[in-house]
Amino acid sequence: MRILVAMSGGVDSSVVAGLLAEQGHEVVGATLQLYDHGAAAAKRGACCAGQDIHDARDVADRLGIPHYVLDREQVFRREVIGDFADTYARGETPVPCIRCNQTVKFRDLVALARDLGCAALATGHYARRVEGPDGAELHRAADPARDQSYFLAATTRDQLAFARFPLGDMPDKAAVRAVALRLGLAVAEKPDSQDICFVPEGRYDSLVARLRPGAVAAGDVVHADGRVLGAHGGIARYTVGQGRGLGAASWDGQERLYVAGVDAARRRVVVAPRGSLETGTATVGEVNWLIDPPSEPLRCAVKLRAREAPRAATVAWDAAAGLARVALDAPGIVAPGQACVLYDGDRVIGGGFLRAPGSVDRVPAAA
Amino acid sequence: MPVLGLDANATEPLRPEARDAVLRALDQPGNPSSVHAEGRAARRLLEEARAAVATAFGAKPQDIVFTAGGTEANALAVRGLAPGRRVLLGATEHPAVLRAAPATAETIPVLPDGTADLAALEALLGAGGPALVCLMAANNETGVLHPVAEAAALCRRHGALLHVDAVQAAGRVPLALAGADSIALSGHKMGGPKGAGALLLRPGIDLAPLIAGGGQERGRRGGTEPLPAIAGMAAAALAARPEAAIRLAALRDAIEVGVAAAAPEARFPGRAAPRLPNTTSILLPGVAAETQVIALDLAGVRVSAGAACSSGKVAASHVLAAMGLGAEAGAAIRVSLPWNAAEDAPERFVAAWSAMRDRLSRRAA
Known part of the structure; x- marks a missing residue:
């Protein structure tokens, strides 16, 4: 059958494409262009497509499958990066990978796959799709260290019915890399991606600062009992449960303090002893x-x-x-x-x- | 399933005359700049090619600068002629021109049919100092032919220079470009190999090189001339016969008739204007051009949309947006027949397009 494979350029989705092609399916590869890689890396003149897109095309060439780059910069900026900054500005902590799966990946790619006459959408996620008595079920991956079911929880039942996760039964990452080697894929040894893809080097505060400047404006660190203990450089830097980055407000005498809440309206970070969080x-x-x-x-x-x-x-x-x-x-x-x-x-x-x-x-x- | 190639505006299939010329030139060992016998032989081949291009386009050989392609020819003209002048750019120019122009360049709008708004051009010319006007002969996405001769007359009256990007028009329609100061051509868009282009200059026009190097091309383009590509371009220019336009236009019209019969909602941006004979823009409301291009590719039909970035992503069309199509600017594909299009191309295209459209409208229902 014809299957659309979301190819990130990493080893996981490359192996998915390779395995499905090997099984005789008509595999169509698609790579999402989600942000201007050159701009994100602050490199003038760098191509809008990062190395990952080139890697995905190379893999598709190697496998002899058609491959397309889909420009999803606008929708990604609006629905994933925008939500990321807005969530911080509300004093909350976003999960951009879930938003991305929910919007540009499953909502949009399932629709595209159907438009292209595909019977399924396959991704490199580590999760298992099990055909149950009431339709498709989402299960944790065989490899607990790689399980990504948490990030797929916003996938709807209709999308899940159409989705395939061929890596869900892989015992571990080494097994996936071994398949990549066997298939002769150049990405077999490529390191795993880290952190949030659109935030180079984990420095997300400058991105939030650009979109929602209020979220990185200074404010007070306040004890749950009302005492002002110090100052902070922006609520976007704090998550409930966090102990780092509180400076002088880290301790109340001998008692270690943690973030208990973020009051976005008053730009306050509220701290309290661990037990009361x-x-x-x-x-x-x-x-x-x-x-x-x-x-x-x-x-x-x-x-x-x-x-x-x-x-x-x-x-x-x-x-x-x-x-x-x-x-x-x-x-x-x-x-x-x-x-x-x-x-x-x-x-x-x-x-x-x-x-x-x-x-x-x-x-x-x-x- | 045999492939149906309808993306000639991206690149034309190689003409057999061009192929022969390339192979002959590959066996020419010399460098055209060398003093010795092999150098002179290579030089002779280069100058024969120059004469052929001059004959094909009514230029003088000494006013032809060979480049590595259409993009370079456009950049050489725009960068070379812009200093000291305001730059006025047609709204539907190709990125080769747009991105060679300074950030201060002003835009000449187009009318809803896609042709340049001459009244607006006249107003722009009257509003300031000496100008360089850039107006393409034919648009790459819609095939719309701009009123270049009229624009040339306006430019002459206002002392402005006119650069014409004729990359899509050359070899497809007769070029009436007597009034232009520079004209950019591309070899592979005429059925030559990739790797050569030319800038035709009006006698007396001089410009600074982008690449100085060894002073080749009368100091206007440094670097050893790519002889095989140039020889191929020249052969293609001679072989391309605008008479073929009648046959291609009939095939193109058959595509439009077939599509309109299959889908009353389909539209053809630019159809109301004079167009290249081989090109049609087909707009299917509500369906992303990207989806259409991929669906047709999977069905063995090669078309394109917008201007393809090197990453291969399909960007929204600034050409259709300039024609006032708004959100629908992202819903049109470009179908461009090659010089050797088969007679059954319309029938096969309409069958594939209709199948795609029927599936998508079933999905949307």
Whole structure:
């Protein structure tokens, strides 16, 4: 069958294209041009396409498959980079990889694939798509170290039905690189990509400063009890639970302090002792259910951030408000803006974005 | 499935006459600048090519500067003629011209049919000092022919210089460019090999080189001349017969009739203006040009959209935007018939295009 493969130029998606072509599918490669690479790297005269696009084309040439570069700069700037800066400006911590998967990758590439008469969209994500009794299910990858199911939690059931993740069963990255070597792909030894693709060298504050200057304006660091303990260089630099970057406000006598909240309106970073950061409840908006939305409170496991083991919880779906209300068995740290992903064992059953306490949901979930 | 190549405005298939000329030139060992016998033989071949291009376009051999291609010919003219002048650029010029011009350049708008707005040009010329006007003979995306002779008369009246990018027009329509001060040509757009172009200068026009080097081309373009590419271009220029326009225009019109019959919503930007015989722009409302180009490619039909960046991404068309098409500027593809287009090209194209359109409209429903 004809399959569209999203090729980033990295080893994972290159191997996906190679494996599917080897299996005899009609593979069509597509690489998203998401930002002006020359501008992002602040190199005058550099091509708008980065090395990754060249690598993807080389791999496609090697495999003998058609390959297209898709200009998605505008939509990426609006929906991913814009959301990134806006989220920081609200005093929250964004997950741009989920926004990207949700918009330019799955929403748009699934539509394009269908327009091109493809039967599926394949990506290099480490997750498993399992055909279940009620349709496609999203499961954690076989390799727990590589599992990306958290970042795919906004994929809709319709998109999931159309998606394929051929690397989900790979035991580890070494196995993927071995396939790349066997297929003669030049990217076999290419290092993994790091951090956020559109932020060179992890310096995201200058990007946020350009788009939302208020988010990098100085303000007070305030103890939860109201005392002003110091100053900060912009709320965008702080995430709930963070201990670094607080300067003199790191300690209250002998007691270490952490970010307990960000008050964007007053440009304040609120700090408190570790114990008081934890909460037993969380509110989740923009919920994407990968099961029929539960009418009764549901026992499951939730992941509150990408690098954290799932924790036991009970989730109640408030359909009228479009919010999932999470009661954690053991208190945890909730950073607004991060994704909360719901698991039943290895299976992702839903996900959404953590709301700040008392916030009003901006985007009601689709019914 | 045999491929249907309809992207001649990107590059024409090599003409057999050009191929022969390239092969002959490859066997010529000398450097045209060398003093010895082999050098003189190479020089003879170079000057024969120059004479052929001069004959084909009604220029004098000494006023022809060979370059590495159309982009360089345009850049040589714009950079060489712009100093001390205001630069006025047609709104639908090719990036080869746009990006050679200074940032202060002003834009000559086009009318909704895609042709340059001569009244606006006259107003611009009357508003300031000596100018360099850049107006392409034929647009690469729509095939629209600009009123270059009229623009030349206006320029003469206002003491302005006129540079004409004739890359798409040369070999396809007769060039009536007597009033132009410089004319850019590209070898491979006439069915020659890639790697050679030429700038035709009005007698008496002089300009500074972009590349000084060894002073070749009468000091206007340094570097050893790429003899095979130049010989191929010259052979292509002689072989390209604008009479073929009648046949190509009939094929192009058949494509438009077939597309319009299959899809009443389809439109043809530029159709109301005089056009190149081989070119049509086909707009399918609501469908990204990128999707159309890819879908047709997967069906074995080669077309293009906008101006392809070196990365291969399809950028929105500034040409169609200048014609006032707004958001729909991103929904048109360019279909350009090659000199050797087969008689069944319209039938095959319309079948593939209709199949694509039917699938996409089913999806949208």
